[in-house]
Amino acid sequence: MTKKNQSEVFVVRSFVSRRDIIKGMAAGSAGLALMGTPTHAQSKTNINMVCWQGYDDAFKAGSFLEDNNLEINPTYIGSNDEILTKITAGGRGSIDIVTPYMGYVPLMVAADMLEPIDEASVPNLASVLPVFRNDPNILVDGKLYAAPFTWGAAPMLYDPAFFGDAVPKSWRDLEKPELEGKFGFSDDPIGNITIAAIVATDAAVATELTEAQLKQAIDYLILLKGKARLVATSWGELADAMARGEIVATFSGWETMKKFAGDKGKVVEFIYPEEGTFAWLDNVCIVKDAPNLDADLKMANHVLSTESQLLVGEEMLQGIVSQTAIDALNPEAAALYPYADMDAFGASATFFPFPPLEDRDGLMSIARWNEEYERFKSA
Missing domain, CATH: 3.40.190.10 (Periplasmic binding protein-like II)
Structure with a gap:
């Protein structure tokens, strides 16, 4: 390079x-x-x-x-x-x-x-x-x-009072009808695309995507956006929404959000979903x-x-x-x-490399990621 x-x-x-x-x-x-x-x-x-x-x-x-x-x-x-x-x-x-x-x-x-x-x-x-x-x-x-x-890392935060014994295990649990309008995620371009690639594509490395895989990841984010209650501008805003009971789960997140919500009197927990996540x-x-x-x-x-x-x-x-x-x-x-x-953490959360700086070997550059993410933002 x-x-x-x-x-x-x-x-x-x-x-x-x-x-x-x-x-x-x-x-x-x-x-x-x-x-x-x-x-x-x-x-x-x-x-x-x-x-x-x-x-x-x-x-x-x-x-x-x-x-x-x-x-x-x-x-x-x-x-x-x-x-x-x-x-x-x-x-x-x-x-x-x-x-x-x-x-x-x-x-x-x-x-x-x-x-x-x-x-x-x-x-x-x-x-x-x-x-x-x-x-x-x-x-x-x-x-x-x-x-x-x-x-x-980027775990899923969830409200144990809502889920009871049916603790979510998969990112795809957010697609269930009972969670429509009850989850949110933050406006985190690389993080969101990476998790979507883990869930919705067959990419061997979630930050190294072909054009088709990048499209699949964005399409999945658009699907979730249609079911979500909010796309927060920060992790603090997302934690506040959980503390208010406005949402009961998150797509992506941060472990410390458990403390932020707890400081406002709300008990939340987190899991690393079975598909994995990024660290x-x-x-x-x-x-x-x-x-x-x-x-x-x-x-x-x-x-x-x-x-x-x-x-x-x-x-x-x-x-x-x-x-x-x-x-x-x-x-x-x-x-x-x-x-x-x-x-176990290392098996669930991966330290992925940065997306390519330029298109190479059929893999999409970070510039292409950003272009596709705008499609998600405008959806």
Whole structure:
């Protein structure tokens, strides 16, 4: 893949951000200017980080920054493709750390944007569960290019008071007459198409679709849209609809929605349907020619420490990757994710690669996905 091909990803629509619910996601302007002057002592090493708002908090756990005389200078993003834009727009040589979802890592490696991770300098990788540590998206040509630190998936949320003992097991349960007008889904282009491809096509990989398979997936989404009560603009809106009793199930979702609904007095549960679903994994990556490589590796190691992982799991309410930290989670946070049986999770939720950047070998590019998704939006 050439760098010219790589630039095409800048305009794609990525998975709808789950972080905006936690922190009230601001646009990139909410962050400090990338090369802004640090507000603290000039003697500190300034780490330029391009990340989701709130992710910088994970590096602030404990006294790590003070002990190492470091200061974080964050620039916040609203989508993964902004990371690529900032690196190519003069960021190489000035940006230290970025936090992409795993599907972007092979693309960034192909465009020579990332440094490989010196695993000997990140000993806390030893505590990372194999399902994350061995994800093929972050291992390129046998080298590790990302330190995974938080994750989630797309389960079906359901209202146990409505279903009783007849707990849904399949995405196709949403097609049943008794659920017409009683379920919803979020406006998540790639996520929705991926699950629809799992359910309604014979694609071997749900993000690698022929023209016919992409059409089948969109046709299935249109079918569901005709039966659904709402297409929410965010995961928070979808959780609120469940809390109000407006809907009793979701097409796609996020484990943390269980907590959001619970905070409003509504008990909801989730399952990973029998057909499967997609999972996402966010990572710490070091940009090529990073100005503070040694400090960046220390940062990657710290975000996998127990104190940092507990902040991610208990305050940010996101999935964590360290077994040591999982063992120390409070019961409420531990109940949000299937930590007790991660092997089963790995069998139910797949870390799919990003859709192709251009049409190849009969497979449709992300641009074609977006075009077809507009057909769903207008239906």
